Amino acid sequence: METRMSQYILALDQGTTSSRSLVFDAAGRILAMAQQEFTQHYPQPGWVEHDPEEILSTQLATAREAVSSAGLTMADIAAVGITNQRETTVVWDRTTGKAIYNAIVWQDRRTADFCDGLRRDGHTEDIRQRTGLEIDAYFSGTKVRWILDHVEGARGRAERGELAFGTVDSWLIWHLTGGAVHATDPSNASRTLLFNLHDLAWDNGMLDLLSVPAAMLPEVRPSSGDFGKATALSSDAPPIAGVAGDQQSALFGQQCTRPGMVKNTYGTGCFMLMNTGTEAVMSQHRLLTTVAWQIGGETHYALEGSVFMGGAAVQWLRDELGLIGDSSEIEALAAEVPDADGVVLVPAFAGLGTPHWNGHARGTLFGLTRGSGKAHIARATLDAIAHQSVEVLRAMEADAGVAIPELRVDGGATVNDLLMQGQSDLLGIPVVRPEVTETTALGAAYLAGLAVGYWGSTGDIQSQWTAERTFNPEMDDAGRKAAHDRWQRAVRATLSWAEDR
DSSP: OOOGGGSEEEEEEEOSSEEEEEEEOTTSOEEEEEEEEOOOBOSSTTOOEEOHHHHHHHHHHHHHHHHHHTTOOGGGEEEEEEEEOSSOEEEEETTTOOBSSOEEOTTOOTTHHHHHHHHHTTOHHHHHHHHSOOSOTTSHHHHHHHHHHHSTTHHHHHHTTOEEEEEHHHHHHHHHTTTSOOEEOHHHHTTSSOEETTTTEEOHHHHHHHTOOGGGOOEEOOSBSOOOBOTTTOTTOOBEEEEEEHHHHHHHHTTOOSTTOEEEEESSSEEEEEEEETSOOOOSSSOEEEEEEEETTEEEEEEEEEESOSHHHHHHHHHTSOSOSSGGGHHHHHTTSSSOTTOEEEOOBTBBOTTTOBTTOOOEEEOOOTTOOHHHHHHHHHHHHHHHHHHHHHHHHHHHTSOOOOEEEESGGGGOHHHHHHHHHHHTSOEEEESOOOHHHHHHHHHHHHHTTSSSSHHHHHTTOOEEEEEOOOSOHHHHHHHHHHHHHHHHHHHHHHHOO
16 A cells, blocks of 8 residues: 555646646655646736636646656645635636636736725725735736626626636636535635635625625635545546645745745745734735635734736746847846946836835836947846835835844746845845745645645644755945935836826
């Protein structure tokens, strides 16, 4: 009889631009990984959509490919963990399992005007206290409302219980279990504007305010627990046993399990989270309060700062400007010049997140001269990613009342040494990159493995985190201040443009 530890954990990492699947062993090492990008749809300026069927098909394909590449079968998988792009909204027919509209992506700004109305009507503080979130088009609740209001007959069908709503985790769980389970976890639920952070339940007041029928909503289950069998993958269906939104999953994968520990993920956006323990700390500096995870009946919370454009800004250089052929080329291009020579990019292509929360801001490029070249723009893009994260960390320090001694980092862009060094320079603290940078998928694997006894406790996995490299600041205080002041000047100009419309 095969023992549990001779099996493996499969993590499904459904991101904003690609679906990935990774196989982990008991030591937290990656045995195999498969990845497929999928189409980004931009039907109008500020709108971003995905085809839910393409999300599903690429995720299933990479799951099978990763297991096969590892020389395994689904019978070798002890459990499946799911981590996902958060806030992205899907509404589907409970009978057919087909989406009634494209997935509206977290970056999408189509409900920004509606959010402005909520603020004008005085709902900001009540919503913040109930949900821990700011009023912003970023979150799922206003996206659900938009679908119900713009797809013919959808609202009536939703009220009759014929339609299901979910973030991407729920969409995957539904299809992996053949429609047997409609569920999410508290980390994803807490990103919808519909979930009460303190009661840990769907909030009737928010459902009424946003006109979302309760009959659409998934069941909220612990992040580490039973989400049914993944029958769509194999007749040897492994259990789905761990679910968390990508940033909370990365916090767990980084083993930031003690209050005060901080990580930053550099993906499509950049997302910095601080573990605040079992207390939901309300921010005074426009950070978000969110559920980190729920394990064994205990809920951990986090403060979060959200930067909408991280790696996506590099993709813009690649796809729209054609300055590079592959995202990995930006480091070499940016390194051709010692600095950006006064060029500043504010990549507000989908508005500005923490701490500004301005959905009308748009991307701006300042300081161009006749001598400015593509290397300067590339360097300014890396600087922008780092500057945005500095703003978030400073807000986090102000809320915590203490200086953050180091920043743990993960995500695809952390392979860029120039970016990581620049981040350390601008923060003035060490930036620590772990051996395993795929911490988003690793967190989901840990949550799943804990639920089925693959790992006995969180203590069993603490020692698996090790640092690969630490970047220490090389910029002096005067240089750091000058760079920060220049960035703030550019942000002020960007916000002024947004308001003068």
